[in-house]
Amino acid sequence: xxxxxxxxxxxxxxxxxxxxxxxxxxxxxxxxxxxxxxxxxxxxxxxxxxxxxxxxxxxxxxxxxxxxxxxxxxxxxxxxxxxxxxxxxxxxxxxxxxxxxxxxxxxxxxxxxxxxxxxxxxxxxxxxxxxxxxxxxxxxxxxxxxxxxxxxxxxxxxxxxxxxxxxxxxxxxxxxxxxxxxxxxxxxxxxxxxxxxxxxxxxxxxxxxxxxxxxxxxxxxxxxxxxxxxxxxxxxxxxxxxxxxxxxxxxxxxxxxxxxxxxxxxxxxxxxxxxxxxxxxxxxxxxxxxxxxxxxxxxxxxxxxxxxxxxxxxxxxxxxxxxxxxxxxxxxxxxxxxxxxxxxxxxxxxxxxxxxxxxxxxxxxxxxxxxxxxxxxxxxxxxxxxxxxxxxxxxxxxxxxxxxxxxxxxxxxxxxxxxxxxxxxxxxxxxxxxxxxxxxxxxxxxxxxxxxxxxxxxxxxxxxxxxxxxxxxxxxxxxxxxxxxxxxxxxxxxxxxxxxxxxxxxxxxxxxxxxxxxxxxxxxxxxxxxxxxxxxxxxxxxxxxxxxxxxxxxxxxxxxxxxxxxxxxxxxxxxxxxxxxxxxxxxxxxxxxxxxxxxxxxxxxxxxxxxxxxxxxxxxxxxxxxxxxxxxxxxxxxxxxxxxxxxxxxxxxxxxxxxxxxxxxxxxxxxxxxxxx
Amino acid sequence: xxxxxxxxxxxxxxxxxxxxxxxxxxxxxxxxxxxxxxxxxxxxxxxxxxxxxxxxxxxxxxxx
Numbered sequence: 001x002x003x004x005x006x007x008x009x010x011x012x013x014x015x016x017x018x019x020x021x022x023x024x025x026x027x028x029x030x031x032x033x034x035x036x037x038x039x040x041x042x043x044x045x046x047x048x049x050x051x052x053x054x055x056x057x058x059x060x061x062x063x064x065x066x067x068x069x070x071x072x073x074x075x076x077x078x079x080x081x082x083x084x085x086x087x088x089x090x091x092x093x094x095x096x097x098x099x100x101x102x103x104x105x106x107x108x109x110x111x112x113x114x115x116x117x118x119x120x121x122x123x124x125x126x127x128x129x130x131x132x133x134x135x136x137x138x139x140x141x142x143x144x145x146x147x148x149x150x151x152x153x154x155x156x157x158x159x160x161x162x163x164x165x166x167x168x169x170x171x172x173x174x175x176x177x178x179x180x181x182x183x184x185x186x187x188x189x190x191x192x193x194x195x196x197x198x199x200x201x202x203x204x205x206x207x208x209x210x211x212x213x214x215x216x217x218x219x220x221x222x223x224x225x226x227x228x229x230x231x232x233x234x235x236x237x238x239x240x241x242x243x244x245x246x247x248x249x250x251x252x253x254x255x256x257x258x259x260x261x262x263x264x265x266x267x268x269x270x271x272x273x274x275x276x277x278x279x280x281x282x283x284x285x286x287x288x289x290x291x292x293x294x295x296x297x298x299x300x301x302x303x304x305x306x307x308x309x310x311x312x313x314x315x316x317x318x319x320x321x322x323x324x325x326x327x328x329x330x331x332x333x334x335x336x337x338x339x340x341x342x343x344x345x346x347x348x349x350x351x352x353x354x355x356x357x358x359x360x361x362x363x364x365x366x367x368x369x370x371x372x373x374x375x376x377x378x379x380x381x382x383x384x385x386x387x388x389x390x391x392x393x394x395x396x397x398x399x400x401x402x403x404x405x406x407x408x409x410x411x412x413x414x415x416x417x418x419x420x421x422x423x424x425x426x427x428x429x430x431x432x433x434x435x436x437x438x439x440x441x442x443x444x445x446x447x448x449x450x451x452x453x454x455x456x457x458x459x460x461x462x463x464x465x466x467x468x469x470x471x472x473x474x475x476x477x478x479x480x481x482x483x484x485x486x487x488x489x490x491x492x493x494x495x496x497x498x499x500x501x502x503x504x505x506x507x508x509x510x511x512x513x514x515x516x517x518x519x520x521x522x523x524x525x526x527x528x529x530x531x532x533x534x535x536x537x538x539x540x541x542x543x544x545x546x547x548x549x550x551x552x553x554x555x556x557x558x559x560x561x562x563x564x565x566x567x568x569x570x571x572x573x574x575x576x577x578x579x580x581x582x583x584x585x586x587x588x589x590x591x592x593x594x595x596x597x598x599x600x601x602x603x604x605x606x607x608x609x610x611x612x613x614x615x616x617x618x619x620x621x622x623x624x625x626x627x628x629x630x631x632x633x634x635x636x637x638x639x640x641x642x643x644x645x646x647x648x649x650x651x652x653x654x655x656x657x658x659x660x661x662x663x664x665x666x667x668x669x670x671x672x673x674x675x676x677x
Numbered sequence: 678x679x680x681x682x683x684x685x686x687x688x689x690x691x692x693x694x695x696x697x698x699x700x701x702x703x704x705x706x707x708x709x710x711x712x713x714x715x716x717x718x719x720x721x722x723x724x725x726x727x728x729x730x731x732x733x734x735x736x737x738x739x740x741x
Contacts (some may be wrong), residue, residue, distance in 0.1 A: 071712075073704060073705040074705065074727075074728060074731065077704070083695045083696055086692075086696035087697075087698060090697065090698075091698075091739055093741060094739060094741045095741060142736055188682055196710060207722065207725060211720070211721045211725055212700065212702050212721040212722070212724070214699040214700065215690060215699070219698075267726075267730070268729050268730055269725070269726060269729050269730075270735055273732075273733060276698075276739065277699065279711070280696075280698070281697065284696075307721075329690050335740065340736065341737060341739075341740050344738065345698070345736070345737040387741070472739075476739055479738060480737065480739075482733060502735075545741070635714050
């Protein structure tokens with residue numbers, strides 16, 4: 001009976017892939033993408049993930065987990081499977097799986113779909129699962145600590161430096177997504193501005209007035225947030241209030257920088273923790289809503305399976321399908337950042353070893369599904385509309401008419417009237433060149449929601465989608481800045497001991513300032529970039545995230561080899577090899593491509609030529625050239641660190657295989673569980 | 678019947694609290710009473726502060 005059910009699931013998944021494959025050049029329903037993805041996830045979970053759990057990692061329910069042995073009622077707490085799944089999912093899923101697939105839709109929906117679905121079952125979910133397992137067997141040690149212990153101290157410090165650098169790029173690019181979504185949008189700006197006083201109110205509620213009443217405070221916060229969302233419309237329509245909340249990109253960037261600094265310095269209960277609660281609830285709620293919406297509407301995909309831009313001439317970002325589709329979509333397929341969460345709070349909460357399968361592997365499948373839904377939301381847009389929103393203004397031409405002309409030359413139809421009507425229907429003055437993915441995702445989501453729950457609320461749905469994305473991106477910005485601050489303090493503590501004192505105020509201010517200045521620099525660079533910044537920063541973020549995944553997979557492989565499981569090392573080596581090929585190729589092209597749209601150094605040379613010819617202001621030219629060189633240096637640094645980590649890991653693997661290093665497990669010793677098995 | 682419904686509701690709220698990583702003072706008290714009856718009991722406010730400070734400490738709780 002069970003076998004029959006699995007044959008059915010496999011056949012259904014295969015049939016859905018068949019539909020996707022055979023209907024090229026025709027419009028198909030999003031249902032087929034969703035079915036193909038779910039069918040693949042189920043088969044992979046039932047067969048591959050079970051194989052990993054029982055043969056490769058040998059999960060053992062009789063072995064007590066750190067949560068059981070070290071239970072302290074605070075961070076080490078045995079937690080039921082379902083609850084921990086939700087907790088872990090809320091921790092790993094953020095803006096990444098929503099934005100990446102939308103940007104990669106410039107190649108059409110097919111490359112993104114294939115990479116998201118097959119990347120996750122063979123790469124991303126394996127990485128999360130293996131790292132969660134390794135950390136669980138080592139009392140919840142972090143990725144950095146494991147790198148240090150399993151590979152060596154130099155690798156450990158290199159990995160930590162890489163993590164800090166990645167954090168800086170990540171925060172800059174996510175903040176840039178928010179800036180582009182809120183630029184000249186009084187409605188969005190008002191709603192997001194309101195989240196700060198709402199969070200403060202919640203913070204004082206939970207800490208001072210009604211200690212510990214977190215749910216109560218959050219319920220009030222959510223109600224106020226929805227009120228702010230509705231109120232935003234009146235602000236946008238009011239002649240007196242709208243100008244107060246209309247801000248340029250540069251102004252918003254400075255506001256976010258200031259916010260990040262303050263949130264990192266203030267006690268967490270005041271701002272950071274209440275915002276985190278708000279965004280967690282909004283995130284889970286909206287993702288459920290999106291899934292329901294897609295399943296009710298089953299919208300037709302208007303974007304073609306493949307576009308002409310696979311040749312690298314695309315306006316959203318430069319570069320060919322290989323390697324850039326695999327860089328642009330990181331989260332959703334494989335995301336190195338997850339290794340930090342999988343070696344952070346989650347391993348300390350697993351009640352049984354066997355639960356790691358559902359949480360580690362299954363949690364990542366769920367994130368991948370979110371990415372598929374985001375891809376669908378982008379693909380329901382008319383291609384012409386998609387490119388009008390996502391291409392930079394400098395490429396499109398300054399006016400609606402010029403943009404329509406440019407897009408027609410690319411082979412997609414869009415009229416100025418259509419763009420105007422669309423902007424008006426979502427309560428914005430313009431949607432032209434709102435790069436960064438969030439606005440086009442919001443338009444797609446608004447269309448799906450309106451189809452499912454009534455068309456008269458389109459503008460409200462659009463701003464709801466913008467609010468929810470901005471909300472949890474800003475939560476990543478403040479928690480990320482804080483984590484970056486701690487890392488900076490730890491690294492600086494090696495140089496000058498007092499800097500390592502994490503609660504010493506001069507050190508806090510200095511370290512927070514340094515981290516904020518780091519991502520703030522890249523953010524401002526992106527805001528002032530004539531091509532919109534996403535062009536440059538998103539690939540850099542993708543490369544850094546994938547390289548962190550490579551570090552995590554190298555650590556995972558080392559853990560397998562050192563515990564005598566070398567014959568199964570291919571489960572992590574395979575995705576590692578693919579990531580190295582993809583990221584090193586992409587990094588090389590970003591550095592040395594002769595195309596100034598793609599290569600940092602070529603762009604610097606082209607800018608220098610413009611200055612020499614007198615067509616560009618020398619001061620501005622000098623700044624652009626400096627930024628190009630800085631980006632090139634960052635890309636080179638990432639590549640160097642990864643090569644270092646992989647080479648030093650490979651030396652460890654060889655030593656173990658040749659018998660020069662004994663096979664010694666660094667796992668915490670076996671203790672039998674007291675729970676019923 | 679009524680107390681069952683209330684118990685179910687309370688368990689749901691508890692699940693929601695844990696999914697979003699909120700502190701659970703009652704569970705902490707129960708844990709302390711059982712395992713460390715000799716230790717002083719922190720007030721709910723102190724527990725809350727200590728919990729969130731540790732949670733949003735030096736390791737990322739949220740990914741991209």
